[in-house]
Amino acid sequence: MASPQQQIRNNLETISSFSLFYSFEWTTKVRNYIDIQxxxxxxxxxxxxxxxxxxxLIKGNQTKKYCADVLQLMDDYDNQVKQAHxxxxxxxxxxxxxxxxxxTVFNDANAKTIKGVDKSINxxxxxxxxLAKATNDQVDTAIQSTNALRNRIENLM
Structure with a gap:
């Protein structure tokens, strides 16, 4: 099992790949946390x-001061860890x-793009x-003209 420091370093590498925008700020905070560790x-x-x-010190009966110093160091460390966390x-x-x-921005842009594509298709x-109607109208006119011409020719015969 990896040590806490190694696990934090591994997590740092994973997290760093998330976003370039946050990488510097994130790295600074995590390195601060690693320093505290x-x-x-x-x-x-x-x-x-x-x-x-x-x-x-125990033999010399001076434990109170030592214990107070150690407790102060531990309190300081505890506060640093809580702040970093x-x-x-x-x-x-x-x-x-x-x-x-x-x-949200991506989804909105995607929705607008789809609406734009739908409008373009419509x-x-x-x-x-x-165009089909115009073409059909011209073809119908041509057919009618051809039929009228055919009828005239047939009537002349």
Whole structure:
């Protein structure tokens, strides 16, 4: 299983491919979150390294100050994580809103295009009907003229 930092990096790579528009802002926020995760790891390492010092402090009865310092560091870290998380949530909501807007614009444009195509097809059909009628009228006139001419010729015979 991947470490949290590696999972975040993997997620960053996936998310970065979503949109060029948001990539810089998104990358900055996620990198900030990764930095906070790294800070937590450094805090954990520091606590491990300070174990011997803590034991000395316990022996010297100075644990209150050490514990207060550690609690303050942990509170600061907790606040940073919550802030980074809130920023990422806001960014995701903003991205979702922008995607919905883009989708609406696309659907509207698509609907207008379809209406335009339908109108063009109807215009073409109307024009073809007019041309067919004009052609039929001319053919009918030619047939009538031919029949009239034939009747005259037959009457002359």
């Amino acid at each position: 790294n800070n937590l790891q450094q805090l954990r390492d520091q606590i491990t390294e300070d174990h011997a010092v803590l034991m000395d 809130a920023e990422i949530i806001i960014l995701l909501q903003k991205h979702d809103t922008e995607v919905k807007k883009a989708n 215009d073409i059909a109307t024009t073809l009907k007019k």
